[in-house]
Amino acid sequence: MTMKLYYAETMNPRKTCAVAKYLGSPVEYVRVDLSRGEHRKPEFLALNPNGKVPLLIDGDIQLWESTAIMAHLAVKAGSDLWPSDAARQVEALRWLSWDSCHFSRHGGTLYFEHHIKPFLGLGEVNTAAVDEATGFYKRFASVLDAHLAQHEYLVGDKLSIADFGVGVLLPWAKEARLPVDEFANIIRWHNQMMTLPAWREPFPTPLPAAA
Numbered sequence: 001m002t003m004k005l006y007y008a009e010t011m012n013p014r015k016t017c018a019v020a021k022y023l024g025s026p027v028e029y030v031r032v033d034l035s036r037g038e039h040r041k042p043e044f045l046a047l048n049p050n051g052k053v054p055l056l057i058d059g060d061i062q063l064w065e066s067t068a069i070m071a072h073l074a075v076k077a078g079s080d081l082w083p084s085d086a087a088r089q090v091e092a093l094r095w096l097s098w099d100s101c102h103f104s105r106h107g108g109t110l111y112f113e114h115h116i117k118p119f120l121g122l123g124e125v126n127t128a129a130v131d132e133a134t135g136f137y138k139r140f141a142s143v144l145d146a147h148l149a150q151h152e153y154l155v156g157d158k159l160s161i162a163d164f165g166v167g168v169l170l171p172w173a174k175e176a177r178l179p180v181d182e183f184a185n186i187i188r189w190h191n192q193m194m195t196l197p198a199w200r201e202p203f204p205t206p207l208p209a210a211a
Helices: 011-023 066-077 086-120 127-148 161-166 170-176 184-193
Strands: 003-007 027-031 055-058 061-064
Touching: 003 011, 011 066, 011 086, 011 161, 055 066, 061 066, 066 161, 086 127, 086 161, 086 170, 127 184, 170 184
Parallel strands: 003 027
Antiparallel strands: 003 055, 055 061
8 A cells, every 4th residue: 555755855854755765665755845834734734733744644544753654664664774673672762862852953953044044034043043053963963973983873783763863964964054074973874874875865856956
């Protein structure tokens, strides 16, 4: 059965589109135009009351949140992108939770201020927010870099949805002005991720230059 994956060319949908493409999942991609407010229309809110993408429809399942969608796609495909043993599942959840609370949280501020604001015409950069986010991002990047000094990937030295989740902003490092150049192990890890076609070009159509 074909699933429907609602997406836009932004950070959280990137994770799910990349995993779907990597796995060859049988999904029909449905682009949601955020600039036209399609995510706030009643017909979309009936599917996801949060009014956000990504969203996966799989039969009677209406699944939102990118981490849950990545796990669902991996389980459905029988892939160990979602680890098969309990210890590695917990480890994957640890990194994904850490990412949402710390790494991509602060990176997301930089992505919004430097990239999304200009794209959508939302006003001037909030320099105080940028300064704070930059400090926190460096702090948590050092934690990730130290881990990657000892490991090829985040969980059990095997590719998992944790890598797709934690690395999501790195393809936009230049546009978001992410301070990652001093972290050699993060750069090595992301260069390795960039060898995956699904990571380089996750969306069903080429990424617009301004997105």
